[in-house]
Amino acid sequence: MTSLSERIDATTVSDLQARGSQKWADSFGAMGAWIAEMDFGLAPEIAAAMDDVAARAFYGYPPTSLWRELREVTAAFVGDTTGWRIDARQVAGVSDVIHALSLVISHYTAAGSAIVLPTPAYMPFLDLPGALGRELRQVPLARDDDGWHLDLDRLDRALDGAGALVWVNPHNPLGKTYTREETEAVVEIVARHPGVRVFSDEIHAPVLYPGGRHVPYASVNDEAASQAITAVSASKMWNLAGLKCAQLIFSNPADAATWSRGVARVSSHPSTPGMVASIAAYRDGGAWRAEILDYLDGNRRLLAEITAASLPEVGFRVPDATYLAFLDLRALSLEPDPRRFLLTAAGLNVTDGALCGEAGRGFVRLNFATPRPVLRQMLERTAEALDATRTSA
Numbered sequence: 001m002t003s004l005s006e007r008i009d010a011t012t013v014s015d016l017q018a019r020g021s022q023k024w025a026d027s028f029g030a031m032g033a034w035i036a037e038m039d040f041g042l043a044p045e046i047a048a049a050m051d052d053v054a055a056r057a058f059y060g061y062p063p064t065s066l067w068r069e070l071r072e073v074t075a076a077f078v079g080d081t082t083g084w085r086i087d088a089r090q091v092a093g094v095s096d097v098i099h100a101l102s103l104v105i106s107h108y109t110a111a112g113s114a115i116v117l118p119t120p121a122y123m124p125f126l127d128l129p130g131a132l133g134r135e136l137r138q139v140p141l142a143r144d145d146d147g148w149h150l151d152l153d154r155l156d157r158a159l160d161g162a163g164a165l166v167w168v169n170p171h172n173p174l175g176k177t178y179t180r181e182e183t184e185a186v187v188e189i190v191a192r193h194p195g196v197r198v199f200s201d202e203i204h205a206p207v208l209y210p211g212g213r214h215v216p217y218a219s220v221n222d223e224a225a226s227q228a229i230t231a232v233s234a235s236k237m238w239n240l241a242g243l244k245c246a247q248l249i250f251s252n253p254a255d256a257a258t259w260s261r262g263v264a265r266v267s268s269h270p271s272t273p274g275m276v277a278s279i280a281a282y283r284d285g286g287a288w289r290a291e292i293l294d295y296l297d298g299n300r301r302l303l304a305e306i307t308a309a310s311l312p313e314v315g316f317r318v319p320d321a322t323y324l325a326f327l328d329l330r331a332l333s334l335e336p337d338p339r340r341f342l343l344t345a346a347g348l349n350v351t352d353g354a355l356c357g358e359a360g361r362g363f364v365r366l367n368f369a370t371p372r373p374v375l376r377q378m379l380e381r382t383a384e385a386l387d388a389t390r391t392s393a
């Protein structure tokens with residue numbers, strides 16, 4: 001019997017291309033390290049649940065009992081993994097987190113109000129406010145030797161008259177988890193702006209490395225709970241994005257009432273297989289999650305080792321959570337931009353940091369949730385491409 005990590009190690013680039021999902025299929029023949037999904041297949045508990053869905057042809061509308069189960073297992077998972085104890089009745093199901101943000105902006109903030117976003121940020125968050133006719137106010141994080149930090153005065157000014165703060169923790173693309181002290185400082189500032197809602201995107205919270213701590217925004221105090229609407233999902237940790245199932249957690253009873261009296265009716269519901277898969281993930285996917293986190297931990301250590309040894313000009317801060325590395329290539333002035341340079345010179349498809357906001361220009365986001373031999377190859381190709389620029393300079 002081979003172990004999970006041996007099976008992952010044995011997965012080749014052609015296996016990944018044959019699987020057909022967007023990360024590899026839409027990478028122009030290059031190695032796929034961009035969109036946030038993992039190359040590790042499905043947890044056996046979820047695969048069994050999907051087999052059962054197929055055997056029963058369970059593709060109709062979800063019954064009340066499935067909704068109840070989804071709420072219960074979400075509440076239990078969040079409580080067990082973060083210590084934030086919530087009631088299953090606070091949980092609602094939606095198709096996905098981006099849709100949830102669009103609902104929160106449209107139905108929970110004043111018409112025309114601005115949306116505040118610390119940047120660099122997950123790319124669609126930069127486009128969504130404009131698509132809904134809203135002003136986007138970016139608050140760039142500052143980087144020093146210690147990592148990335150929010151400028152609280154700037155945040156305070158940006159929140160003036162705004163409708164919502166989009167809070168992403170653990171952070172995409174930085175892989176940072178905000179400490180309790182950092183979160184409390186933000187809660188205090190946001191509380192000075194009682195009209196502001198906080199959309200707390202905690203989709204990456206299950207992808208937390210040993211020793212790390214995730215502090216749910218709404219768990220900090222009553223003010224935080226009353227201003228926040230939290231979004232979670234099993235999709236990042238268990239690789240279920242295509243099944244369309246996310247959950248909202250209401251920590252303000254008035255928000256829950258607004259949801260059940262109206263917004264739920266215009267929301268896009270989770271799919272039935274997505275609900276079944278998410279229930280299996282939260283309830284039975286713990287052992288697989290632990291093994292995958294251990295594997296990812298090995299990958300992030302390999303990244304640290306190889307960047308230090310072979311990519312000396314590349315800045316890398318080991319992430320606390322997520323399988324995303326935000327690599328600083330600013331010292332190399334790569335043309336026409338670092339992402340296109342790596343695509344053509346290294347055959348590696350990463351995300352251009354500039355798409356995450358001005359604060360990300362000169363960086364690339366590399367998804368390291370890939371078999372370790374493939375990751376090693378990605379980094380070797382990067383080192384060779386960068387060596388070639390030095391030789392030709």
Ligand SMILES: Cc1ncc(COP(=O)(O)O)c(C=O)c1O
Binds near residue numbers: 095097201241246
């Ligand atoms: C921080 C963050 N939020 C939201 C999403 C998208 O989630 P969904 O597919 O549920 O819309 C992602 C996907 O990578 C993400 O990283």
